[in-house]
Amino acid sequence: xxxxxxxxLTHTYLPGTPYEKKALDDITLSVNQGEFLGIVGANGSGxxxxxxxxxxxxxxTAGQVxxxxxxxxxxxxxxxxxxxxxxxxxxxxxxxxxxxxxxDVSYGPRNLGLSSPEVERRTVEALKKVGLEPDxxxxxxxxxxxxxxxxxxAIAGVLAMKPEVLVLxxxxxxxDHPGREMILELIKKLQREEHITIVMVSHSIREIILLAxxxxxxxxxxxxxxxxxxxxxxxxxxxxxPGVVLPDYLQLIYALAGRGxxxxxxxxxxxxxxxxxxxxxxxxxx
Amino acid sequence: MVKNIIELVDVxxxxxxxxxxxxxxxxxxxxxxxxGEYVGLIGMNGSGxxxxxxxxxxLIQPTAxxxxxxxxxxxxxxxxxxxxxxxxxxxxxxxxQIISSIVEEDVAFGPENLRLPPAEVKERIDWALxxxxxxxxxxxxxxxxxxGQKQKVTIASALAMRPACLVLxxxxxxxDPRGRxxxxxxxxxxxxxxxxxxxxxxxxxxxxxxxxxLIVLDEGAVRxxxxxxxxxxxxxxxxxxxxxxxxxxxxxxxxxxxGYAVDKKIISxxxxxxxxxxx
Numbered sequence: 427x428x429x430x431x432x433x434x435l436t437h438t439y440l441p442g443t444p445y446e447k448k449a450l451d452d453i454t455l456s457v458n459q460g461e462f463l464g465i466v467g468a469n470g471s472g473x474x475x476x477x478x479x480x481x482x483x484x485x486x487t488a489g490q491v492x493x494x495x496x497x498x499x500x501x502x503x504x505x506x507x508x509x510x511x512x513x514x515x516x517x518x519x520x521x522x523x524x525x526x527x528x529x530d531v532s533y534g535p536r537n538l539g540l541s542s543p544e545v546e547r548r549t550v551e552a553l554k555k556v557g558l559e560p561d562x563x564x565x566x567x568x569x570x571x572x573x574x575x576x577x578x579x580a581i582a583g584v585l586a587m588k589p590e591v592l593v594l595x596x597x598x599x600x601x602d603h604p605g606r607e608m609i610l611e612l613i614k615k616l617q618r619e620e621h622i623t624i625v626m627v628s629h630s631i632r633e634i635i636l637l638a639x640x641x642x643x644x645x646x647x648x649x650x651x652x653x654x655x656x657x658x659x660x661x662x663x664x665x666x667x668p669g670v671v672l673p674d675y676l677q678l679i680y681a682l683a684g685r686g687x688x689x690x691x692x693x694x695x696x697x698x699x700x701x702x703x704x705x706x707x708x709x710x711x712x
Numbered sequence: 713m714v715k716n717i718i719e720l721v722d723v724x725x726x727x728x729x730x731x732x733x734x735x736x737x738x739x740x741x742x743x744x745x746x747x748g749e750y751v752g753l754i755g756m757n758g759s760g761x762x763x764x765x766x767x768x769x770x771l772i773q774p775t776a777x778x779x780x781x782x783x784x785x786x787x788x789x790x791x792x793x794x795x796x797x798x799x800x801x802x803x804x805x806x807x808x809q810i811i812s813s814i815v816e817e818d819v820a821f822g823p824e825n826l827r828l829p830p831a832e833v834k835e836r837i838d839w840a841l842x843x844x845x846x847x848x849x850x851x852x853x854x855x856x857x858x859x860g861q862k863q864k865v866t867i868a869s870a871l872a873m874r875p876a877c878l879v880l881x882x883x884x885x886x887x888d889p890r891g892r893x894x895x896x897x898x899x900x901x902x903x904x905x906x907x908x909x910x911x912x913x914x915x916x917x918x919x920x921x922x923x924x925x926l927i928v929l930d931e932g933a934v935r936x937x938x939x940x941x942x943x944x945x946x947x948x949x950x951x952x953x954x955x956x957x958x959x960x961x962x963x964x965x966x967x968x969x970x971g972y973a974v975d976k977k978i979i980s981x982x983x984x985x986x987x988x989x990x991x
Contacts, residue, residue, distance in 0.1 A: 468888045519844060678981050678985060706988065
């Protein structure tokens, strides 16, 4: 049974005003327990609007969203969902507000009414999960950490709630290369080892195709491609979508294939692309 | 002789970090940027890039050393107005520097504060909005624009001051790939068509392929300097900086390791396609 089930979801902002905007138009998709769904699309395509339906922050204008078996349009359900679905917003480090890392990460569990040893246990565990040494960082003020570290603290705060589903909105935006790699590794680990269901939004197709088993592509509020990552990648019309900028190495492979060179366009990684080109060069040498 | 628009002489910048002491953000930087040059400044988070940017228009002062803009010392308070007119700044998040609720009013803010006559203000707005390609959106509300468009508004607002130099501090990091591409092309155009000196700061090497010269900052010092292809292909020097060359160069570097003599000057996808098809 899918853990997130979206049926014919439409969401309109500011209905009845001059600024009325249909941000989502008839979206149907589902996410299974333990799955990794990637959502891609340009700025303004509706990605963030969509994921805010997953923990009941927004409710559908039309259609139905069921998460963990509960209809999100029911208010009582929404109050339960924020415990089950952890939402990591864009630039989550901007939400850090406590004086120390420990206080910030433990804010969620404290508000669940847990005992203080349990709160501490969860906090320490969450910090370890994101690769931070609790003894070193717990007493520090979040503002003296770098952007990448602060983001990890913010994610730890969500993990301390022990969510069943983790939804991340552009988790790597604004980070440098090692920072990005670190966050992506962490997300991968959470899915593989903790079996948390992951929904990740990114405008970096590169990140999504390397992690997600399935992808959903949004454009102007509509779901224009949805399915197994490799299959979606192979679709010609997907490759030329205005909101989609494929990694250069994939564009290279597709351009070469388009010019009749014998390369396999069904690849995903840079290493695979290198191998394809090496094969091509080897044939030339013969 | 072409003048140096920006000159840093033995610049060191330290920040105090509370009771624990000082953090050195920049160590003994010597740097000159020619008028009309396009420089890419790259480095990881914490390498000192933003500190350098803020020193260039006198937002902060060096702990030691001198910063000159067009020969004016940024430590001289009476020169700061002129220095800030000469050097336009564009920051990471456009929302932090857009102040008006209408695009053209935002662009007008700078020139109006120079107390220029209305006709001149209007002319500058027209020019700046055309230069970034936003002429049609001049009456729009900035908050209804996309991230890429908002970033173009901030560039137009900087351009309306008729700066000699634009310093952009990670202007692409909040944009989607399409917005990023457009912005990068626009910057190249501003540099080529209008002769504006560009200092583009990024941790993304793909952003700076069009620069004439790259400067790699690492832990507050200049680690590497050269044409983009030279920097991208000197892999051993990039180790430890946390920087990775563009993927096409990574691919070419990989092929060279496999023993294929791929031209080192190939840094873009189009160049690579042409190269392979010519073989």
